[in-house]
Amino acid sequence: MPDVLLKHNISPEAATRQTLPADCLPEDQVDKAKQLIKQRLVSVIHATYGDAEDASAEFTRQHPSALALNEDNVHLYPGGMNALFHVHRLLGFMETERKTVCYGFPYHDSLRMLNEVGSGSIFLGHGSEEELDELEKRLADPAQERILSIFCEFPSNPLLKTPNIRRLRALADQHDIPLLIDASVGGFSNCLLFPYADVMIVSLTKLFSGSSDVMGGCLVVNTTRSHGARLQHALNVDGGDGRPGYEDTTWWEDMLVLERHCRTFTEREARINKTAETICDYLRAHPKVAAVYYPKYTSDGAYDSYKRQGGGYGCLFSLVLPTPEAAITFHDELLCSKGTSFG
Incomplete structure (x- = not known):
């Protein structure tokens, strides 16, 4: 029996129930698969930084956050x-x-998670500058409750709005609050956010995998931020009970398949960016479409101020049709797999 099966207490019978793709790494190289996944994520994030010679770049690959980023910062x-x-x-x-x-208005399960774990959330669902003004006043008022963290999606799902990350970062710094950015909708690779x-x-289930047959996710910790350094310590050393806060609970077959799929991520993303933008331009000009939500149209240029050189607007868009009947017809006539999540 391969060591990996013994390590995960898997019987040979269970291991043979599903045949993995032929070009996956062998079963005894699961740890190598995880390391390769982490390396590719780090490489993708590094690529969002500007070249060291680019005087116009806000952050280059010589920035401390880029230099400190390695596979140890990635937790699967x-x-x-x-x-x-x-x-x-x-x-x-x-x-x-x-x-x-x-x-901002996030993926519904994200908001549910924030509300049900811990002490709940303060929901600023429009993601507007007016709500940022409200947040700034709340944080400055000593009579108001202290804040655990600020969470946002970039861009948001499903309205594809672009939060003002620079202002959120300034507020987080001013009041010593961690900023958590969910960049699953292509932001981690198309924009400089880290x-x-x-x-x-x-979420690695979506674009990073690209095949809709495996799940995964990760935290990428910025250890040059004070709260990032604290979280890295909590994950690796003491999560609050004297033990490391991180436990690897990924399934070994998932990691082998995810490693296989993500080998082509960079090439796929470039094609998807072009395809999605072409489709959205077509739909936005169509007389039977009432509205298209896509970062190219929903951010008034804010998204472009974070977009890396050569980056795009991602794979996800939402559209509104003029009547419920039109929406039903469109859904039924669209010849593709349909689900409740773009994962």
Whole structure:
């Protein structure tokens, strides 16, 4: 029996129930598969930084956050929601009885997670500058409750809005609050976000995998931020109970398949960016479509101020049709797999 099966207490019979793709790494190289996944994620994030010679770049690859980023900063989980749960749980261990600010309307399970784990959330669902003004006043008022963390998606799902990350970062710094950025909707690879985040959350089920047959998620910790350094310590050394806060609960077959799929991520993303933009331009000009939500149209240029050189607007868009009947017809006539999540 391969050592990996013994390590995970898997019987040979269970291991042969599903045939893995032929070009996956062998079963005894699961740890290598995980390391390769982490290396590719680090490489993708490094590529969002500007060249050292580019005087116009806000952050170059010589920035401390880029130099400190390596595979040790990446923590793999069975799914993106699992990653969000664990970082929120660890923050709650550090600072109890505090709520998380959810800025912008997120994926519904993310908001549910924030509300049900710990002390709940303060929901600023429009993700507007007016709500940032409200947050700034709340944080400056000593009579208001202290905040556990600020959470946002970049861009948001399903409205594809772009939060003002620079202003959120400034508020987080001013009031010593960690900033958590969920960049699953292509933001982690198309935009330069990592320097602003204490922790970046990415679902690997979606674009990174690209085949809809495997799940995964990760936390990428920015150890050059004070709260990022605390979280890295909590994950690796003491999560609040004297033991490391991180436990690898990923399934070994998932990691082998995810490693196989993500080999082509960079090439696939470039094609998907072009295809999605072409489709959205067509739909937006179509007389039977009432509205298209896509970062190219929903951010008034804000998304472009974070977009890396050569980056795109991602794979996800939402559209509104003029009547419920039109929406039903469109859905029924669309010849593709349909589900409740773009994962």
